[in-house]
Amino acid sequence: DSGVTQTPKHLITATGQRVTLRCSPRSGDLSVYWYQQSLDQGLQFLIQYYNGEERAKGNILERFSAQQFPDLHSELNLSSLELGDSALYFCASSTGTLSSYNEQFFGPGTRLTVL
Amino acid sequence: DQQVKQNSPSLSVQEGRISILNCDYTNSMFDYFLWYKKYPAEGPTFLISISSIKDKNEDGRFTVFLNKSAKHLSLHIVPSQPGDSAVYFCAASSTVRGGSNYKLTFGKGTLLTVNP
Numbered sequence: 445d446s447g448v449t450q451t452p453k454h455l456i457t458a459t460g461q462r463v464t465l466r467c468s469p470r471s472g473d474l475s476v477y478w479y480q481q482s483l484d485q486g487l488q489f490l491i492q493y494y495n496g497e498e499r500a501k502g503n504i505l506e507r508f509s510a511q512q513f514p515d516l517h518s519e520l521n522l523s524s525l526e527l528g529d530s531a532l533y534f535c536a537s538s539t540g541t542l543s544s545y546n547e548q549f550f551g552p553g554t555r556l557t558v559l
Numbered sequence: 560d561q562q563v564k565q566n567s568p569s570l571s572v573q574e575g576r577i578s579i580l581n582c583d584y585t586n587s588m589f590d591y592f593l594w595y596k597k598y599p600a601e602g603p604t605f606l607i608s609i610s611s612i613k614d615k616n617e618d619g620r621f622t623v624f625l626n627k628s629a630k631h632l633s634l635h636i637v638p639s640q641p642g643d644s645a646v647y648f649c650a651a652s653s654t655v656r657g658g659s660n661y662k663l664t665f666g667k668g669t670l671l672t673v674n675p
Contacts, residue, residue, distance in 0.1 A: 446602060477662065486563075486667040487603070487648065500662050534602050538661065547593065548663060550602035 447471065448551035450535050456557045462523040465554045469516055469537030475499070476518040477548060478510055481532040493518055525558045532556075562586045563651050565666035573674055578636040580669050582649030585630065589651040593663065594623060594634045597646045606647075607634070639673045646670050 447470035457463055469476050478490040489502035493512035504510075507525075512518045522529060532553045538546035564583045572578045580594075590611040595603035609616040609623045609632070616623050622635045636643055647670075650663040 446604070448602070450602075475661075479663075479665075487650075487663070487665040489662040489664065492662055502662060536602075546661065547605045547608060548661070549605060550595075552600075552602045 446549040446551065448535060448537050448549055450533075450551035450554050452554060453552065454555050454557075456559065457525060458559055459525055459527060461525050461558075462521065463525065463556065465520040465522070465533050465535075465556075467518045467520070467535030467537075467551060469518070469535075470549055473537035473539055473549075474516065475538045475546070475548075476512055476516070477536040477538075478504075478518070478520050479534045479536065479550075481534065481553075482528075483531075487534065490520070522556070527558050530556055530558045560585075561666075562589075563649055563664050563666040565647075565649055565669050567669050568667070569670040569672070571672045571674060572639050574641055575638045578634075578639045578643065578671055578673065580634040580636075580647050580649075580671065582632050582634075582666055583630060584632075584651050586651070586653070586664070587630075588653040589664070590654055591652045591661075592623070592625060592632050593650045593652070594621075595648045595650060595665075596643075597648060597668070603648055636671075639671075641673045641675050644671060644673050 449468045474495045479487045490504040492500040510520045534553045536548040536550045593608040594606040597603045625632045646668040649666040
C-alpha cells in the first residue's frame with residue numbers, strides 16, 4: 445500500500461459527460477501528479493500540483509482540468525468525454541522538497557470507460 | 560517522439576537466474592532515472608532509482624546500471640523469483656533547478672515472467 449488513495453476505482457460513463465476523479469496523497473506529501481495510461485501508450489504525464497499551485501503541464505487536453513485543495517487532495521475533471529478518453533488514470537504524490545529528487549508513489553488508479 | 564524506450568515488450572527467465580531489463584533514452588536533460596514494477600489492477604510501485612552522477616545503484620536483489628554516454632540503463636534482478644513477474648517500467652526525469660517539477664517520462668514497459 446503506497447498510501448495514495450484514488451476514488452472511484454471504476455467509472456463507466458457516456459460520451460459527452462463530465463466526471464471527477466479524486467486523489468488523496470500520502471500524508472505529508474505536497475506534490476500531486478496525474479498520469480494517463482491508455483491501451484497502446486505508456487504512462488503519460490498530464491499535470492502536476494505543488495502545495496495548491498499548478499507546477500507543470502504535460503499533454504493534457506483542454507477538456508481536462510485539475511486542482512489541488514488546501515488539504516492537499518486533488519481532483520481531475522474530465523469533460524465532454526470521448527471514447528478515446530477511456531484509460532487508467534493514476535495519481536502519484538511525492539514530498540516535493542526542492543533540494544533533491546523525490547520518488548513518486550502511485551495510487552491504485554481509476555479505470556474510466558466511456559461508452 | 561518517444562524519449563524513453565523499452566524495446567523488449569516481454570522477457571521470460573527461469574527462477575534463480577538473472578533478469579536483465581533494458582531501457583534507452585534520447586533526452587540529454589534527463590538526470591534521474593527510476594524503475595517501477597506494476598502488477599495488474601494496481602498502481603506502479605517504486606523499485607529503485609539512480610542519479611546521473613552515479614553509474615550503479617544496488618538494493619538487495621535489484622541493481623540499476625547507468626551508461627550515460629550510451630544513454631542506456633538496465634535493471635538486473637538476481638536471483639529472479641516467480642513473485643517478480645510483473646510489468647517493469649523505466650522512467651526518467653529532468654530535475655529543474657529552482658522548482659519541484661519532477662514529472663516522469665515513462666517507457667512502455669517490459670512484461671517479465673519468471674518461470675518456476
